Every structure is written in C-alpha cells, then in structure tokens.
Amino acid sequence: MPTATDILRTTFGYRAFRPPQDRIIETLVSGGNALVLMPTGGGKSLCYQIPAIVRDGCGIVISPLIALMQDQVNALRQQDVAAAYLNSTLDQQTAQQVEQDLLAGRLDLLYVAPERLKQPRTLALLQQAPVALFAIDEAHCVSQWGHDFRADYLQLSLLHEQFPHIPRIALTATADERTREEIITRLALGDAQHFIAGFDRPNIRYRIGLKNNARQQLLRFMKEEHPTDAGIIYCMSRKKTDETAAWLQSHGFNALPYHAGLDSNLRAEHQSRFLREEGLVMVATIAFGMGIDKPNVRFVAHLDMPKTVEAYYQETGRAGRDGEPANAWMVYGLQDVIKLRQMTASSEGNDAFKRAEQHRLNAMLGLCEVTSCRRQSLLSYFGENLPDPCGNCDTCLQPVATWDGTDAARKALSVAYRTGQRFGVNHLIDVLRGANTDKIHQFDHQLLPLHGLGIDIDNNQWRSVFRQLVARGYLSVDLERFGALRLEDKCRPLLKGNEAINLRRDTTTEVAKQTTRTALPDTIDIALWEALREHRRELAEQQDVPPYVIFHDRTLQEMCQSLPTNPQQFGQLTGVGERKLQKYGGSFIAVINGHLQATIT
Template identity: 55%
Template sequence: MTASAPPTVSAQALSLLGEVWGYDQFRWRQGEIVSQLAAGGNALVLMPTGGGKSLCYQLPSLLRPGVGVVVSPLIALMQDQVDALRQLGVRAAFLNSSLSADGVREVEAALRSGELDLLYVAPERLLMEGTLRLLESVPLALFAIDEAHCVSQWGHDFRPEYQGLGVLAGRFAGVPRIALTATADERTRADILSVLGLQDAPQFTASFDRPNIQYRVGPKDSAKRQLLDFIRAEHSGDAGIVYCLSRRSVEDTAAFLTENGVPALPYHAGLSHPERQRAQERFLREDGLVVVATVAFGMGIDKPDVRFVAHLDLPKSMEGYYQETGRAGRDGEASTAWMVYGLGDVVNLRRMLSDSPAPEWVKRIEGAKLDALLSYCESAGCRREGILGYFGEEYQGPCGNCDNCISPPQVRELTREAQMALSAAVRTGNRYGAAHLTDVLLGKDTDKVRQAGHHTLPTFGVGAQHDERTWRGILRQMVSLGYLAAGEHYGLSATPKSRELLQGETPFLLREEVLRPTSNRRAKGKASAPADLPAAAQPAFEALRQWRGEQAREQGVPAYIILDNKTLAAIAALRPGSLATLSTVSGVGAKKLEQYGQAVLDVLGEVD
C-alpha cells in the first residue's frame, strides 16, 4: 500500500538526511514513510521507543513547502524537542501555555512570515478556534500526531482532547497527516484510523522487539533495599527511572536512594509545576540522575542514555509496562527493565479496578489488560516472547536476554496446595487476608487465629511442610490467575473459577521465586560509555563527554542534544584529524560540524 516516491524526492531526502542529521542511510522503513508524506500521502506508524519516529515527520516537513505542525501531549518536553532541532539548524518553535503573550505573538509572527519549518502544539492549543484559523492562513507541510494511542479509549493513556483532532481531516483536507505511537493493540489502531480519518492510509508497523533491553521480574521483598542493591551492583552512576504507584512511595523511595548515595529526585502530580519542571530539566541535562516517579513522568522523553527502568509496583497494563520500559536504552546500548511485585500489588490493582466508577465494559477491558500483565509476570517462559505475542508479533524464544532465558526457573506442580489455600479461604469465611490465611495453613497459633477459632479448623497446619515464602507465592499467583479475589479490607475469597482447581480439572503450577542475576553487566565506572568502545578510546570519549557537558551547561540544553553518546564514541574510536574526516561520522551534520567541529578536534588533540 506504500506510495512510491519520485526519484527526485528520494534523492533530496537522502541529501537532507546527511546534511541535517549526519546520517548516510535510513533505518527500517523510514525512507518509505518519508517518501509517503513528501508525496502528500497519509500514514500510521507504529515504531518502538527509540526507533526513529520523529525523523519520519521532521524530514518530510523540510521537503514540503510550508510548516510541519506536530501535536505533542506534553508541554514540558516541547522545549527540548525544539532545542534539538535548532541544534541541527532547523527552524522550530512551539505554541503552548508556557509562553508569555509576547512570546506567543513572536511565534505567530514567525509562522505568518514563513520563518518556521516545524511548530509543536499541544492538542488543547491546536483545537482553539484562533489557532485553527491561524493555521488555515499559512501554508502547511503536514500534521504529525505524536503519541496517537491517546486518541483511543481502548488505549492505556486515553486523553479526551485527542479525540477532537478528527477535525483536521475536514478543515485541512489537502494536508497530509501522520499518526505515530509506540504502543497500540488492534482495537487502539482501529480507533486511531477512525478518529483521525486515516482509514485508507498505509500502516507501517515495525517490530516491537527491543533486543538491547533485558527484562527481569521477581518477588517483592523489601523493595527499596532490593532496588538499591540492584543499582549499586549493576547501574552505579547511570541514569534511570523508577516507577511507583503512589506519591508517598515516590517520595520515600527518592529520599531512601539519596540517603544511600544514589542521586534521586521525586516526580509526581502532587508537586508544583515549577518543581516538576525542575526535576525533568535536571534529569534531561545531568548525567547519572535517577528520577522516582508515578506514571505521570516519561511520555515523550528523548533522553537516549537511560540505562534502567525499574518498577517497584505493578503497572496497570502490558501497554503501560512496555511503554515505560521502552524509555530505557533508546541509544541501543544494553539496558535493564527490572520489576518486583507482590501479592499486595495484585490485590491493590484488582481492588482499584473493582471500585472504579468506570462503566462495566471499560472494567472488562482494563481487567483483561491486567490479566495479560499478570500472566506475563508469573510466566516461566521467555519474557520477550510474551511481550511480543501480546502485540500480535510472533517470536520464538529463548531470547537469551531475559531472566527466564538466562536462568530458566523451576516450576512445581502444587495443585494440592492450591486446594488447601482455597479450603482455608472458604472455611475462614472468605474474608481474611493473605497473612492470616498463611498463619492458618502453617499452623501458627497467633492471638488473631485463636480469637477467630481458626485453630480448630481442619485446614489449620495442613501446609506446615512449606515455608511462609512459598505460601505467599501460591496466594499471589492464585489472585493473579483469578482463583481468589480481594474483597473488602483485602480479604480473599474463592471465585467461581476456583472450581476448576478444587475439582482437579486444571493443574496449578508455581514458578520459583528468585530474582535471578544477569549474565553480562558493564564494569562499574564505565556506565556512560557504549559497551563496545575499545579501551584505547576511553580517554578520548571521557574528554569529549566533559567538553559536551560544558557546552550543554552554557547553552542550557540536555547534553545529548549537542552530540549523543553513540556519536561521541564513534569520534573517540576514529580520532579524526580534520573537519573533512569528522564529517564522515554518523550523527555529525553540517550545522553541528560548523558549530562544534573545530572544538571537537581541539579536544582530541589534547588527549594523550
């Protein structure tokens, strides 16, 4: 379905790719997408985080007459995206509520006079009648709707204002539109096509695989200490994101890490806008900083060298998990997606869903999404195979880069024990929590057990051959799989589905509870450098990194916007002696060569 581009367009596109971005070839199907847009066609692009989505609309905006309008959901990130484009010599600006009245007038004047190549706009601002009229008065190259999954109620991050973007198809019928997202199942894709009027547009779907990310999931047991041990052992000095479900947990975890020598900042909706903005700016501009956040943080983050994403609480869906873990390793270097979870997480999410005021059909959708994530967590199979399978992509494991493939877990058939747990839940009235049921099964003669009279039950002590950890895992998996449900005060009750277990119609298989170590981690102190950088090039890389940091501080922009780590590593390995040789390095375009070329050569000249 992809429209073929005239040779002149392709030649011009390749020329601009080298001149502006410093690349000599397109990745994946970027060239096809660029040609599709440049020729006036529409497109839906599904590409994983870090796959190069932005180039798919930025380059056609330069090829076509007029300004490219980019709809972006996060005001805080527009500044950095615009800064990055200006570093490339692209004329870019944004229109959002952070601008003063004079700032707005200045951008609008630049737009009217044809002085902009790209304009970033929040959906709320775009849909204002005044903005729509302004855009109708100027030549437009295209509309790019980023994070397009926000259009759909089926998506994990639905935003009502995105549904209003359907107006673009009618009011700007001749302007090509491209919708882009990293996460969308079939229903979400159908909504994107319908709402944005892209039913006849070709779809470009890249692999969802991120082979550089190592996926690891394990039992929660003193989560903050587990996190600290993980960072110290594998990611000391690295940038990372830690996700927690509650604001209090965010604050406590950030304080705990800081007290233990890991520089960390909290980020959640309870902080003031200036506080959130400062945290985000520091994360983008400083090396080795960890942000502890709720899910409010991270959409659209362009920082390429995030080396780990950790979850101390379960996300609500596989889409949310995939998108959040995808913020690690955008530069293609080895990174870790690390998560711990426990019975409390499962119970809390099930209760939140049950108590939600949402319509029943929405609850069913969200329940199915949560079930898929829990099945992934409890699986003894290849993690990558599970993730890709959820998004409809076939993958035959083992991948060799997840906990289950590196160290396959033991799986035990514990159907009899599951039946014991169900019996304990039923005989205690289907209203006691996991801790109490565990005490009954282990035969612990506590005051609570005795006061309830549960020491006289046939199930008292019936599971004494197992330890508390095993029973905790059994109960967690039974709630995850829907054999037990959490009711008022977090009491566990047997569900209709539990009859399958009680009648022996289905086996109960428990995976071992071990957060297994990775097989190949970088040496401490080398976290910022690409893993394959030769030892002889390390001094040059560090010298260039220090120079880059100084430049970033002077200009008030993130360091990676100057030159990213991959480009610095290539320069350090090549050690060019002239501007002509430096210009051959991928990522060094004409503007950056002009602005930084001589300074880079001077830095290299000072390295022994």
C-alpha cells in the same frame, strides 16, 4: 528541492534510513496519511520531520507535553532546521513573532499542545498558514482504552474535518489492536497506511522478581550495576516517590522526585536537570517520561507493578534509546495486584471499561508470573511472534524451577472456601500452618480439618501459591471485603481432582547481573573520551541544552575510534550534518588534535 535522502545526510548526519522510515516518509511526501507504531528509540521523529522539510509549508506537531517542546525545538535548531513552539510559556511578543514566522512560511516545524490547537485563534491561524502536514505524537493518548488517555486528544478529529487535504501521521510506541482501532476511528485515519516496525528492544534486559524488602533490593541493584548511571524509578504513589527519592539521596545517589503533586516550576526544574545532567536518577509516578529523548538512560526500575502491559512496555522503553545495553528491573507482590484492582474498581469508568482494565491487569500479572521467555510473552501480547527464546531476560538466563503444586493449590482453595471466602491471604496461611491467633479462635477456625495441614510449607511459599492462583484466575480478590479471596468457576476441575497444576518455585537468588553502562571498546582512549565529554558538557551549558543535543555518546565513540583531524573526516561521523560540522567540527577536532599532540610528547 532536496530529496528526503539528501536531508537525512546533510541535515541529520545519517547515511541511510532504517526500514520502514523510508516508506513512511515517501507516503507523507506524496500526500498520504499514516499510522506508525515504532518502538521508543526507533526513529519516529524523522518520519514527520523530514517530510515537513521536503514539502511546502510547515509541519504542525501535536505533542502532549509542553515541558519537552523547548528541548525538541532546540535539538532541531542545532541541525539548522527552522523550528518553534506555541504554548503558554511564551510571552505575548514571542508568541506573535512565532505566528508571523508561520504565516510568512519561515518555519519548517511548529510544536503545539492539543489544548492550544483546538482554540479558535489557533485554528484560524492555521487556516491562513501554509501547512505541510499534521503529526500527532503519542497517539495512544486518544484512546480511552490506552494507558495515557488525554481528553484533549478527543478533539483532534477536527484536523480531518477542517484540513481534509493535508496529510496526517499518527505515531506511538505502543498500542494493542483495540487501541489502534480507536486511534483510527477518532482521528479519521481509515485510509491511512499502517506501518508497524516491531516492538522488540533486544538491547533491554527484562528482569522481574518478587518483593522481599524492595528498597534493599533496589539499593543492591543500583550499587552493583548502576552506581553512576542515569535511570528512572517508577512508584505507584506520590508519597512513595518522595520517600524513595529522599532515601536514595541519603545513600549517595543524585535522585529527584517527580509527580503531579509537586509545584509545576519544581517539576519543570527536575525534568530539566534530568535531561541536562549526567547520572541523575528520577523517582517518579507515571506522570513522568512521555516524550523523554534522553538516549543514555541505562535502567528503568519499577518498585510497584504497572497496571497494564502497555504501560510497562512504554515505561521500560525509556531505557537504552541509544541502542546500548539497558536494564528493565521490577519487583512486585500480591499487594500490588490488590491495590491496582481497588483502583480499577473505584474508577469512574463504565462496566465495559472496568472489564477491559481487569483484563489488562491480568495480562500484566501473567507477564510477571510467566516461566518461559519473558520477551516472547511480552511481544506476543502485541501480536508479534519471536520464534526462539531471547537469551536476554531473567527467565532465559536463569530458567524458572517449577514444582507439582496440585495438592497445595487444593488446600489453598479449600481453606478459602471453608472460611466463607471472607478472609485475606495472611489469615488463610495462619489456618493452614496451624497458628493459634486470636482471630483464628474468634471464628473457631482451629476446628477446621484444614487447620495445620499446611505446616510443611513456609509462609513465603504459601504466599506464592495464593499469588499464582490469583494470577491464573482460580481465585479473585474481593475488594469490598478488604482483599478477601474468593473462588472462581475455573477452580472446579482442580478441586475435584480432574486437573493438576505446576507452580513456579520462587527463589530469592538474584538473576545474572549485567553491567549496562556503555561498554567502551578496548581501543578507545579513556582520557580522550573524557575530554570529549567535558567539551560537550561545556557547550551544552553555554547553550542551556542537554549534552545529547550536541552529540550522542555514539558519535563521541566514533571520534575516539576514527580520530578525525580535518573537517572532511569529521563530516563522515554518524550524526554530523552540515550544520553541526560547521558549528562544532573545529572545536572537537582541536580537542582530538590536542590529545594526540600530548600523547606524542
């Protein structure tokens, strides 16, 4: 039998494992269970694919997204791995053939959705089949405290009950301690070894700013930094998703919408186009992105604040899976906080769930408002310590200015109290700046001693003061009174003069820009690079697979640098296993030789 290292080299075309891949694989091959937390792009799939090939039987992969199974299976077949999927897209004859292949031991990997797995027919089939292992991908979906809860995942405890001697591996890119505990409990993984590979994605530049005409901010960002790049833009609502996609199209971008309100066939078509076409931008709700393997997504943008740090990390992690520079760009405002708190308050969860969601939202807002290194704050949330500032986030590249906001904060708290804690931020600012609106006269607020005492601070800066007081827990938003601001107990020392507070000084200045398109070394011949990309595109179209399934950009770069002109040289490239050497080596070598010949003549 080939070893795990043999398969890594000959099938997948990699020379060595990235720690802790080797230890995870060894655990599974020897029959143990594992819980794996590894960042997006860190190589999670190899951790169950290789053991499934090494061990007798077929590895069963539980994946939440039917739409992506076909691409995952196609990618494995490119490597000459016997893979298949069972889901509702198959006709009866094809499904029966897959079942026969499973029973006959002809499959290395079989992908199934959780709702399919729990069906009696499927369980009976697996009881008769040689099963090597169970891999539960996107395992955070099992947790009601997580950000992508799926009820069908709650049934996966049946794997331990009905198949107690078959090893199981649960994998996710993000889970805080509470979510990890629930994964362990619900999947009966108390005896599993834990592998936490670290959460840092140093190639991603995190940038968070205030909304100030968000569409124009987005347009400027995309035109200046990503005019032809693939990217994902997240919006809070379906309506905003549709409108933003149409607006970007009107400005010359190849943009498509994606949300649960679209027809399922149209959703599938848009997702397929995103995977297969270069430079396409997907505008989406959180319904999009889980399991996306596209390696060259150069940016992820948020036009609204995510409700948790976990969701933010998971979504931004879809950028730069190839390890090349990428941007995580976001704009937010106080209205985002109010909307998200309204959504939490109106949810069907119990009080404990709502309190947990409120805590998570506060943590997300804290990440937005932080004045120190943003990456340090992000990693700290997941229990990871980054000793030094990263130098690759907005707060490192352009340190945040602060000011003594003690007096302004006391005025803001006082006006909320003096007006009965019944009004939102706009009215409170009008009082502080001495406005004479009908609403002010309706409630006689022009008679308050505070009326006009804040005229020295402009509207935007007052909004910043109120936003930061909400973020830090001095004020809360009364959702039953349409966003009225209420005082919290924490504000007492500040109001009584026993505490001072420094606030960040908001600025509209853009943070230092970053060109995140794959930077080609000066030694690479652009004409050859484009010729190789065009050949890859033609092959992908012929087989109806995404271009990266043929070869990643990094492999094409190596071709340009090493200029392999025979199979032995071509086989040394990263990502070229025996099957891809046999299948594609000749044609790519021909492109290289043709280019060299044209250059000589």
